[in-house]
Amino acid sequence: MSPINVGLLGLGVVGGGTWQVLTRNAEEIARRAGRSIQVTGVAVRDMEKARALVGDQVLVTQDGMDIVRHPDIDIVVELIGGDTLAFDLIMEAIAQGKHVVTANKALLAEHGNEIFAAAHAKGVMVAFEAAVAGGIPIIKAIREGLTANRIQWLAGIINGTTNFILSEMRSRGLPFDQVLTQAQSLGYAEADPTFDIEGVDAAHKLSLLASLAFGIPVQFDKAHIEGISSLHQEDIAHAERLGYRIKLLGLTRRRQDGIELRVHPTLIPMDCLLANVEGAMNAVLVNGDMVGPTLYYGQGAGALPTASAVVADLVDVTRLLTSDPEHRVPHLAFQPDALSDIPVLAMADVESSYYLRLRVEDRPGVLADLARILSDLGISIGSMFQEPYSDTEASIIFLSHKAREGAVDQALERIQSLPFVRSAVTRLRVEDLL
Numbered sequence: 001m002s003p004i005n006v007g008l009l010g011l012g013v014v015g016g017g018t019w020q021v022l023t024r025n026a027e028e029i030a031r032r033a034g035r036s037i038q039v040t041g042v043a044v045r046d047m048e049k050a051r052a053l054v055g056d057q058v059l060v061t062q063d064g065m066d067i068v069r070h071p072d073i074d075i076v077v078e079l080i081g082g083d084t085l086a087f088d089l090i091m092e093a094i095a096q097g098k099h100v101v102t103a104n105k106a107l108l109a110e111h112g113n114e115i116f117a118a119a120h121a122k123g124v125m126v127a128f129e130a131a132v133a134g135g136i137p138i139i140k141a142i143r144e145g146l147t148a149n150r151i152q153w154l155a156g157i158i159n160g161t162t163n164f165i166l167s168e169m170r171s172r173g174l175p176f177d178q179v180l181t182q183a184q185s186l187g188y189a190e191a192d193p194t195f196d197i198e199g200v201d202a203a204h205k206l207s208l209l210a211s212l213a214f215g216i217p218v219q220f221d222k223a224h225i226e227g228i229s230s231l232h233q234e235d236i237a238h239a240e241r242l243g244y245r246i247k248l249l250g251l252t253r254r255r256q257d258g259i260e261l262r263v264h265p266t267l268i269p270m271d272c273l274l275a276n277v278e279g280a281m282n283a284v285l286v287n288g289d290m291v292g293p294t295l296y297y298g299q300g301a302g303a304l305p306t307a308s309a310v311v312a313d314l315v316d317v318t319r320l321l322t323s324d325p326e327h328r329v330p331h332l333a334f335q336p337d338a339l340s341d342i343p344v345l346a347m348a349d350v351e352s353s354y355y356l357r358l359r360v361e362d363r364p365g366v367l368a369d370l371a372r373i374l375s376d377l378g379i380s381i382g383s384m385f386q387e388p389y390s391d392t393e394a395s396i397i398f399l400s401h402k403a404r405e406g407a408v409d410q411a412l413e414r415i416q417s418l419p420f421v422r423s424a425v426t427r428l429r430v431e432d433l434l
Contacts, residue, residue, distance in 0.1 A: 003036040004318045007067035009089055010079035011044045011053065014103055014130070017303030018077065018310045019053060029311060033318040037311075043067045043080075068093040075317055077310060078102040083110050090126070094118045099321070101313040103130035103306060106195075109204035109220035112211075116331040123325035127313035132205040133158055133282045135305030136298040137312065142212045142286065143333040149288030151213040153253035153260075155433055158205045160280035160300045161189045161196040162228050162248040166265075167278045170236050170245065176229065188280050198227030199248060199263040206250035209284070210261055214254055214342070215334035219261065222344040226264035235357060235426060238397055239267050242355075242383075244430065245275040251431065258345040267355050267430040274433065285433060293433075348406035353382070353430035355399055358415065359423035362394040366420055370396070373414045377407040393422055399430065 006022075008015050019039060022029065030036040041059035043066065044050040050060050061067065068076050068089050076093040078100060080086050086107050093100050100119070102108070108115065108131055119126045129139045133156070142151070157163050161183055168179040180197065183189035195201045207220040228248050239246050244267035253260040268275040273295050277283040282300025287293045299305040320328055330336060360366050367386075374381060380401040389395045400408075412425050 001035040003038045004033070004075060004314075004321070005040040005073050006037060006075050006077055006314065007041040007043070007070060007073040008039055008077050008079065009043050009064050009067060009086075010081070011042050011050050012079065013303045014306045014310065015042070015077075015079040016053065017307030018079070021304065021307045021311045022314075025311075029315060033315045035318060037314055037318060041067045041070055041073055064089045065092065068098065069096055073098065074321070075099045075101060075314060077314070078104055079310070081106070083107045087111055087115075090115060091118060094122050094124055094126075097122060097124060099124045099317045100126045101130075101310055101317065102126065102128050103310060104128075105131040105201070105204040105208060109207045109218060112208065112218040117336070119331065120325075120336050125317050125320065125328065126331055127317055128208070129313050130306050130309035132208055133284060133296070134160075134298070134300040134302060135308045136282060136284065136296050136300065137309070138209070138284050138296045139212065140312075141294070141296055142209065143329055146286065146288050146291065146294070147333070149290045151254065152287045152289060153251065154209060154213055154284060154286040155249055155251045155274065155431065156202075156206070156209065156282070156284035157247050157274060157277050158250050158282055158284065158300065159196055159199075159202040159248060160282055161193065162199075162202070163277065163282070164188050164280040165197070166228065166231075166236070166246060166248065169231075169233060170240065171278075173233065173237075175233055176231060197229050199225045200227075202248060202250045203263045206252060206261065206263055209250070210252040210259060212333045213252065213286070214259055215332065215338065215340050216259060216342060216344075217339055218332075219344050222261060224262040224264065224347040224350070228265050231265055232426070235355075235428065238357065239355070239428075242267075242397075242399065243270055244268060245270055246428065247274060247277070249274070249431065255345070257349070258343040260350050261344045262347065262350060265428055267428055269432060272433050348404070348409065350405045351402050352405065353400055353402050353432075354379075354408055355397065355426075355428040355430055356412075357395065357397045357426040358421055359389050359393055359395050361420035361422060362388070362392055363420065367396070369418065369420075370398075370415060373411050374398070374400070377411045379403045379407055379411055
């Protein structure tokens with residue numbers, strides 16, 4: 001059987017890794033796919049560097065359109081990132097009747113609905129296992145392995161940079177800025193780490209996972225996003241004292257009135273598996289009504305782990321090239337005409353438990369006033385402790401039972417206006433993941 005011809009858009013870290021995997025494991029891949037898979041063209045900025053890697057038998061060009069319009073290329077692999085040129089190239093590849101594999105979570109989070117609709121209309125596939133959690137096969141697990149389940153919720157540590165930072169802050173007692181500099185020197189964080197540390201990267205991935213889990217359109221614009229840049233070392237220490245660890249968690253949950261879709265620093269009990277995911281590793285915990293909780297753990301980034309997912313998609317597409325488009329696994333797990341219009345809930349309607357920390361004047365009546373405000377808004381205190389901050393001030397930490405975010409917002413607004421409050425109130429959410 002004739003080989004499958006692949007065109008690579010980008011030959012950077014992941015593109016180079018994809019070339020390496022396809023070359024190193026060519027025989028094994030062919031045995032799994034039923035035919036060989038070979039790269040016949042690459043689009044790159046540095047043609048000389050690319051030529052040194054791929055040799056003289058592969059088309060090397062600086063124009064991605066040369067790849068997506070090439071008549072002999074069957075599958076286009078987009079690894080250039082961004083959401084402008086990459087979007088144009090993918091849409092042209094689809095228009096040309098070519099299948100697409102991409103690792104571009106930002107593009108799919110922003111334009112996935114349009115891309116998937118175009119691919120469905122043209123009868124081609126868009127595979128994106130590498131877009132979420134690197135080498136962990138979480139897309140396939142949700143889309144295929146858990147098909148029998150009504151998924152209740154999923155929660156994930158899906159950004160290795162922030163998990164490395166939080167792990168170092170906890171284990172070494174270092175401040176955020178110092179650990180961020182270390183992460184950049186080790187290559188875990190970009191020179192501009194904004195997307196990672198402010199939770200945007202995790203929200204891109206979570207919006208795709210939510211669509212797969214619940215059969216809803218991709219709705220990144222409705223996700224609540226908070227990062228870790230304002231997290232204090234003392235909160236990590238207090239969490240540890242209370243039996244929790246803080247992780248940047250992406251969480252989506254099905255409720256009767258809608259879908260929760262949120263990324264934020266979260267206190268997780270120490271005995272929860274996710275709380276023990278350290279360093280730059282990723283993990284996703286999925287709870288289905290039939291199977292219960294299942295955990296997927298591994299490297300969420302890097303050349304070879306991500307390339308592993310890219311090549312897995314290439315094998316899947318190769319296997320399905322001759323199948324009836326109407327009987328392939330749908331892009332978002334559910335048939336396109338069966339996607340639900342269940343709304344994504346506003347953050348004010350989300351329910352969670354809360355960690356609240358504030359500094360107050362140390363005098364009689366303070367605790368009673370704080371407790372009264374919380375009680376008036378239906379917020380029940382689970383536990384509380386106080387410790388001296390100075391001769392005249394004290395730090396107070398509350399852990400609440402489950403409450404509406406909107407009620408907590410109102411409570412914090414009232415608390416912040418009290419004359420004895422000496423600091424902004426730190427609010428972190430607590431999830432038991434049961």
